[in-house]
Amino acid sequence: MTTSDTLRRPPFDPELAAVLSVIGESLPPTLTPEMIPLMRETPMMLPLEQVLEGRPVTHDEFTVPGYEGAEIIVSVFRRTDHVTGGPAIFHIHGGGMVVGDRFFGVEACIEWVERYDAVVASVEYRLAPEHPDPVPVEDCYAGLQWFVTQGEELGFDTSRVVVAGGSAGGGLSAGVALLCRDRGGPALIGQFLMCPMIDDRNETVSSHQYDGIGVWDRTSNDTGWDALLGDRRGTDDVSIYASPARATDLSGLPPAFIDVGSAEVFRDEDVAYATQIWADGGVAELHVWPGGFHGFQMMGGAATVARKSVEAQLDWLDRILGHVVDEA
Amino acid sequence: MQELVGRLTSLDPEASETLKVITYFDHLVEGRVGVETMVRGAALLSGAVAGLARAGRTIRVDSSGARLPDGGSAGDLARPDDSPPWPRRDCGEGAFVWLERTGPAHANDAMVLERLAHSVTVSRPGAASAVPGQHALEVLLDPASPATDRDRAAVRLGLEPRTLLTVVATGRSAPASEAQVPAAHRPAAPAPREPMTALATARMATAYGLVTALLVRGDTVTVATAGATADRVGVGEAVTVDRLPESFAGALLALRATSVLAPFVRVGDLGLLAHAVQATDHASSPPADVAGVERAIAHGWSVDALESLADAESVRAVARAAGLHHSTLQARLTDLPGHLGFDVSGGRGRARLHTALLVRRAVGARFG
Incomplete structure (x- = not known):
């Protein structure tokens, strides 16, 4: 790839560019390994009490077995007037495999609880580099296995579970869906992948187009994957569960929702994932939002393109969860 | 600014964030967005409902970005009976914008409203004449810019040929220079007394590092209000639009002359000392x-x-x-x-x- 190729890239949506210009100071485009400790100390969300305040949602925490029997925490959110027998969503947070906790992205989870009366779980998987692959994806899978044993206890229909996550959480969700398929694990009715991080090779056109600019740039992506995979990164010794883009057969998976911005590193790997699902006869809905930087839905909340993309997400969930309700 | 890993909600009600407000609207103008997006920007930054009345139509947007019913002329229907009219600003041809702030005004309200009005004004059909690929102010400050580009940039910013303008250069001193000065000896940053209503801003790469240039109308810059992002301010000479590169050169020289004890310097106050630096x-x-x-x-x-x-x-x-x-x-x-x-x-x-x-x-x- 020549230099002139790498400098050609879709511009940010003007409204998102304005948002980025203002938030840029507190959010450098590049995350390097040395910055991981500082990022972990930076509060990423409003305090949970503040998010839940005035909303008819309860929060319970469970300590459950993770990978190889380690203890991990799963948070469960339910409506205070919850009616038994509805759907459930198993949420996996983002943060590049190296930062974040189960409350990162919880605002969307609360929205799903309220809107669908869904039981939503969010798993505290262990992070790289302290816990390299396969710990993160196996913790998530173990958390999901525990969750589906609790259908009666928590009051949901275990045949109507969606796995959902954004960014690294999207990649882990895709990995968990593959594990469910290959191990005969819980049957999922959907995989909800928001700008998922799914390719350790980091060699697509879009992965070169956003370096030192935007949010979660090429170098940040190197940081995340290096932490997760160490020396194995880029070799043949990387599983499809860690790096789902490496899967050559995406048949037999639940319907996928995939969205991504056109102005981010993950664009091309996410488009390719949807394309492979279709090639293998599967169901996928793909949205590429013009001018979206990574995480634009969360950060550019009021911008038109961000609001429209969230509407599209809910629209898909309406169909995946709503239609099942009607047919049940 | 309430920021949680880059989440933009609204500006701090009590801290002046002049530069952020200016930068935000500059990007919208640069991106040639529609007026609703500008109104939404004002609502987002202020955390209050913002409105625009133009040609018999009303646009009202709340701070979550949602369109609201038109609320009557100038949002009057949304206003409690006994309260004064919403703060508003004209933006030419009978159009005006307003902010539906209940309770005391926030620190950035005046600046948000001013920038919204300015953005709507310059985006009027006919007024918009983009200088492709470069900010209008950068074109005007660069002595090498061709005359045609300068003319378009001036129109873009709504500058008349005889208007007096001043360039202000602001920067953050690189930490190495005077870090050893004990905090007790440092004067407080210049206190914002009145909003410096910049017409445009540009980030300029200079031999002395990255500085922010602000274009201000008039010849009296009384105090620095560049906000928390700058701790040094240099003010150039007041000039007409064709001599803006000189004003910027003076502002940069003044900025270089600032110190911990004198963070605000006008080039005009340096007198012959300016020549000593130039020599x-x-x-x-x-x-x-x-x-x-x-x-x-x-x-x-x-x-x-x-x-x-x-x-x-x-x-x-x-x-x-x-x-x-x-x-x-x-x-x-x-x-x-x-x-x-x-x-x-x-x-x-x-x-x-x-x-x-x-x-x-x-x-x-x-x-x-």
Whole structure:
């Protein structure tokens, strides 16, 4: 790839560019390994009490077995007037495999609880580099296995579970869906992948187009994957569960929702994932939002393109969860 | 600014965030967005409902970005009966914008409203004439810009040929330069007394690092209100639009002349000292007086102590700045002329020292 190729890239949506210009100071485009400790100390969300305040949602925490029997925490959110027998969503947070906790992205989870009366779980998987692959994806899978044993206890229909996550959480969700398929694990009715991080090779056109600019740039992506995979990164010794883009057969998976911005590193790997699902006869809905930087839905909340993309997400969930309700 | 890993909600009600407001709207104008997006920007930044009335139509947007019913002319229907009209600003041809703030105004309300009005004004059909690929202000500040580009950029910013304009250069001094000054000796940043209503801003790469240029209408910049992002401010001469590169050059020179103790400098106040800096910029080696200051520093004199000596403060005050007992200082003063190469006891000597310190500062200035 020549230099002139790498400098050609879709511009940010003007409204998102304005948002980025203002938030840029507190959010450098590049995350390097040395910055991981500082990022972990930076509060990423409003305090949970503040998010839940005035909303008819309860929060319970469970300590459950993770990978190889380690203890991990799963948070469960339910409506205070919850009616038994509805759907459930198993949420996996983002943060590049190296930062974040189960409350990162919880605002969307609360929205799903309220809107669908869904039981939503969010798993505290262990992070790289302290816990390299396969710990993160196996913790998530173990958390999901525990969750589906609790259908009666928590009051949901275990045949109507969606796995959902954004960014690294999207990649882990895709990995968990593959594990469910290959191990005969819980049957999922959907995989909800928001700008998922799914390719350790980091060699697509879009992965070169956003370096030192935007949010979660090429170098940040190197940081995340290096932490997760160490020396194995880029070799043949990387599983499809860690790096789902490496899967050559995406048949037999639940319907996928995939969205991504056109102005981010993950664009091309996410488009390719949807394309492979279709090639293998599967169901996928793909949205590429013009001018979206990574995480634009969360950060550019009021911008038109961000609001429209969230509407599209809910629209898909309406169909995946709503239609099942009607047919049940 | 309430920021959680880059989440933009609304600006801090109490802290002035002038530069953020300006930058936000500059991007919208640059991206040629529609007026609803501009109104939404104002609502988002202020956390209050913002509105625009133009050509018999009303747009109202709340801080989550959602369109609201038109709320009557100028949002009057949304206003409690006994409260004063919403703060508003005209934006030409009978159009105006407003902010539906209940309770006391927030620190950035006036600036948000001013920038919204400006953005709507310059986006009027016919007014918009984009200079592709470059910010209009950058074009105007660059002496190498072709005349046609300059004309378009001036139209873009709504500048009349005879309007007096001033360029203000702001920057954050690079930490290395004067970090050793104890916090107690540092004056508070210039307090924002009135919003500096910049017409445009640009980030300029200079030989002294990245600085922010602000274009201000008029010839009186009374105080720096560049917000939390700048701790140094230099003000150029007031000029007409065709001479903006000169104003920027002056602003940059003034910025280089700032110090911890004098963070706000007008180039006009430097007088002949400005020429001393310019002469040094063109010289191949540092002037002998600057080399003398370096020698004194190498022999244990602090910049602070030399500054207070140049300002003809008492030996006791100088001793305080140097962190020495005044009798010790007296002894060391006898060695100073040897280092400097001139005597500082008289008015001329102090003037030379003052000039040498300023030139040294300007030459070593780094921003970013």
